[in-house]
Amino acid sequence: MDEIRQIEELKTGALRELVAIGSTKGLEAWRVGYLGKKSQLTGVLRSLGRLPLATRKAVGARANEVKAELEAGFKQKEQALLGAQLETLSGEEAVDVTLPGRALPEGRLHPVTQVLHEISDIFASMGFKVVEGPEVEWDYYNFEALNIPKEHPARDTMATLWLDYETESGDRPMLLRTHTSPMQIRFMEKVKPPLRIVVPGKVFRYEATDATHIPMFHQIEGLAVDKGISMADLKGTLYEFARRFFGPDRQVRFRCDYFPFVEPGVEMAIECAVCKGAGCRLCGGSGWIEILGAGMVHPKVLERVEIDPGIYSGFAFGMGIERIPMLRYGVDDIRLFYTSDLRFLRQF
Ligand code: FA5
DSSP: OHHHHHHHHHHHHHHHHHHHOOSHHHHHHHHHHHHSTTSHHHHHHHGGGGSOHHHHHHHHHHHHHHHHHHHHHHHHHHHHHHHHHHHHOOGGGOOOTTSOOOOOOOOOOOHHHHHHHHHHHHHHHTTOEEOOOOSEEEHHHHTGGGTOOTTOGGGGGSOOOBOSOOOTTSOOOEEEOSSSTHHHHHHHHHOOSSEEEEEEEEEEOOOOOBTTBOSEEEEEEEEEEETTOOHHHHHHHHHHHHHHHHOTTSOEEEEEEOOTTEEEEEEEEEEOTTTTTSOOTTTTTSSEEEEEEEEEEOHHHHHHTTOOTTTOEEEEEEEESTHHHHHHHTOOOGGGGGSOOHHHHTTO
């Protein structure tokens, strides 16, 4: 058969040429010539229909085989040329495409941010709306409206960082908020009950540092005001939080405490994670770590924002955030969170 002989000659010629090719450009020209749409081989395959049935099968089969052989030859040559090209490049130009990629350093959220999100989510699932407030605050919101007038001794319990801003009468009314409680006032000025909010954020105090105290830390404030809210709602909410965050086995303790903006006032403590209640350096030997102050919103606070304490009542709490991961993971010094030691931070 003439056709078959033609195909064999084509193959021999093509392979001979392929061996001699020395550049990718030459290789591309070869591909177009022997395997492209207008190549002889494609022509043979296209014209099969014109052949008598008996020869058509044999010619078609052989043409396809040769096509596959030429394609394989092309691939092999392409690899060889690429390899040779890499070898001749040197220094920065050389790109070894077979090297595995370099991993990018992975970032993550700071453990305090993680916990802040987790706590906000727990309260959000109980129906509390998450809101934020300013870190630079007026004396009015941080103290005055919270029933802490000037000269009130409670001001001394939160050593304040005052801002260098003086009014004409010589007052310095601007400060870095010492707690998240000013948002109670800001929120209730605008929104009337029923209301339920939590307020996560930074707070600042002019304080010496030790294993459980730092001058900048985070709090999350909680506030719920409605008809008929009682101390039982406050305890139930905080117990539920402790159960979900620390698990059902961790002991929780409530004791009386005093804050001018609640009546009655309490503090809540959690069994120390380091010594399991036996007493250690972290808990000062008591076996407990105080995590929050709380209480029933003082009638004077409600009156200040024009909510009638004869009709409505509410509870509020202010939780210190850093102490929470300390209690969960048994971290024995609060300062570790802010020394930027990646070996410590990467554990969370
Ligand atoms: C307050 O800040 C009140 N605003 C809490 C409150 C809110 C009471 C609503 C009643 C109603 P206190 O100063 O105790 O309270 O701080 C609350 C929590 O912040 C403490 O329980 C503690 O967990 C944390 N905390 C206080 N000072 C520091 C500090 N220097 N470093 C780290 N955490 C602190």
